[in-house]
Amino acid sequence: MFEKTISELASDLQNKVISSVELTQAYLDRIQQLDGIYNSYITVTPELALQQAKLADGRIAAGNAEILTGIPLAQKDIFCTNGVKTSCGSKMLNNFIAPYDATVIHKFHQAGAVMLGKTNMDEFAMGSSNETSFYGAVKNPWNAETVPGGSSGGSAAAVAARLAPAATGTDTGGSIRQPAAFCNLTGLKPTYGRVSRYGMIAFASSLDQAGPMTRTAKDAAILLNTMAGFDEKDSTCANKAVPDYTAELNKNLAGLKIGLPKEYFEKGMDAEIAKSIEEALDVYKKAGAEIIEVSLPNSSLSVPAYYVVAPAECSSNLSRFDGVRFGYRCENPVDLEDLYKRSRGEAFGEEVKRRIMIGTYALSSGFYDAYYIKAQKIRQLISQDFKEAFEKVDVIMGPTTPSTAFKIGEKSNDPITMYLSDIYTIAVNLAGLPGMSIPAGLANNMPVGLQIIGNYFDESRLLNIAHQFQTLTDWHTKSPERLG
Numbered sequence: 001m002f003e004k005t006i007s008e009l010a011s012d013l014q015n016k017v018i019s020s021v022e023l024t025q026a027y028l029d030r031i032q033q034l035d036g037i038y039n040s041y042i043t044v045t046p047e048l049a050l051q052q053a054k055l056a057d058g059r060i061a062a063g064n065a066e067i068l069t070g071i072p073l074a075q076k077d078i079f080c081t082n083g084v085k086t087s088c089g090s091k092m093l094n095n096f097i098a099p100y101d102a103t104v105i106h107k108f109h110q111a112g113a114v115m116l117g118k119t120n121m122d123e124f125a126m127g128s129s130n131e132t133s134f135y136g137a138v139k140n141p142w143n144a145e146t147v148p149g150g151s152s153g154g155s156a157a158a159v160a161a162r163l164a165p166a167a168t169g170t171d172t173g174g175s176i177r178q179p180a181a182f183c184n185l186t187g188l189k190p191t192y193g194r195v196s197r198y199g200m201i202a203f204a205s206s207l208d209q210a211g212p213m214t215r216t217a218k219d220a221a222i223l224l225n226t227m228a229g230f231d232e233k234d235s236t237c238a239n240k241a242v243p244d245y246t247a248e249l250n251k252n253l254a255g256l257k258i259g260l261p262k263e264y265f266e267k268g269m270d271a272e273i274a275k276s277i278e279e280a281l282d283v284y285k286k287a288g289a290e291i292i293e294v295s296l297p298n299s300s301l302s303v304p305a306y307y308v309v310a311p312a313e314c315s316s317n318l319s320r321f322d323g324v325r326f327g328y329r330c331e332n333p334v335d336l337e338d339l340y341k342r343s344r345g346e347a348f349g350e351e352v353k354r355r356i357m358i359g360t361y362a363l364s365s366g367f368y369d370a371y372y373i374k375a376q377k378i379r380q381l382i383s384q385d386f387k388e389a390f391e392k393v394d395v396i397m398g399p400t401t402p403s404t405a406f407k408i409g410e411k412s413n414d415p416i417t418m419y420l421s422d423i424y425t426i427a428v429n430l431a432g433l434p435g436m437s438i439p440a441g442l443a444n445n446m447p448v449g450l451q452i453i454g455n456y457f458d459e460s461r462l463l464n465i466a467h468q469f470q471t472l473t474d475w476h477t478k479s480p481e482r483l484g
Contacts, residue, residue: 102199149179174425181449
């Protein structure tokens with residue numbers, strides 16, 4: 001049961017092989033049995049899950065079911081969920097019970113999906129390893145001594161450990177794709193504006209985007225069909241029709257032009273990862289695709305540009321957490337200034353404080369032009385690089401990460417080295433493009449991710465390309481040996 005995909009589980013539910021209540025209870029039992037090892041969930045919601053499962057069984061019996069009706073899912077704890085703690089992995093929101101549903105949560109409820117619980121994450125989505133969470137580090141099911149990636153590491157670990165068939169994540173600089181690569185999953189970051197951000201607690205508003213984390217491209221397409229679409233509550237949401245993302249999965253790859261950025265292979269990549277990527281590209285060549293070298297000359301500037309833009313936006317977004325209206329409040333403040341200082345100082349973790357300070361500095365008088373404006377100009381250059389590349393090719397491919405999952409604690413005292421973990425993913429967010437990571441091999445018995453980058457709103461093509469690769473390979477079926 002736990003090795004079945006969403007489409008297989010949906011078929012079982014429709015054919016009465018199993019009920020949603022039985023399926024949900026099986027996952028809840030497995031979470032209780034195994035999540036003490038992985039720490040992938042912050043909050044498990046058994047009563048709500050079984051209530052939703054019972055309603056789903058009723059819909060299925062009445063013939064009113066959609067494909068996700070009765071399917072248990074895990075939701076990243078960044079999405080406000082009515083009546084359920086929404087912590088964003090922070091002490092600041094440890095006591096926050098959301099009074100409404102994020103649009104993403106609402107859409108899954110409408111589809112009849114079941115929520116198993118809220119997954120662990122780097123605090124306010126700031127991190128590349130899931131070590132900054134107030135609730136402790138998440139462990140990678142492939143090797144419990146290593147990180148699952150971040151910030152959506154809880155979602156990635158839950159799916160990899162078969163504690164959920166699929167999960168949601170958010171991606172600000174690689175936070176869906178990098179943990180997907182580390183945990184052998186399919187992770188899709190849609191085009192900026194494709195999925196509503198309403199009710200998704202903001203880190204960097206011009207970069208954040210929600211997306212699915214699944215085991216297969218077909219499952220990712222099924223989830224995106226529900227998640228995508230215009231939302232009048234989100235002014236950054238694109239008012240574009242949503243195609244059926246499953247419709248073109250079986251389209252053949254003959255004539256596909258794949259761009260290979262020469263900058264991605266010049267230095268810094270693990271040799272075993274490079275080998276896996278080359279072998280993946282050979283699969284595409286045999287399927288009829290053409291490999292064309294392209295250049296993204298400003299890609300080396302993506303990390304420094306990102307770590308000006310993202311902290312600047314986070315310093316603004318997190319100013320609302322002041323101990324006054326909701327969230328953590330220090331005890332016995334002597335005055336308003338003391339309330340602000342101690343509430344924020346006691347509730348925010350070190351990485352969040354670091355980024356708030358960097359962002360405040362970059363936006364301050366005398367430095368705004370020198371740092372923030374310059375970073376935004378670099379952002380435009382990066383977007384232009386992609387635009388020119390897409391005049392020659394249909395998609396761009398390369399590694400998702402420069403290394404496989406690293407050990408817990410290995411980089412936690414070296415922020416710069418940690419930031420470089422996202423060197424191949426950050427440019428996609430700066431440009432607002434869609435990108436995904438799919439399983440493409442193993443290096444030293446740890447998963448390797450192949451990144452596929454598409455043009456704006458070209459998610460259907462990405463999913464088709466990923467699905468075709470998964471019909472020709474079996475990397476996506478691999479799971480940690482001790483899980484069977």
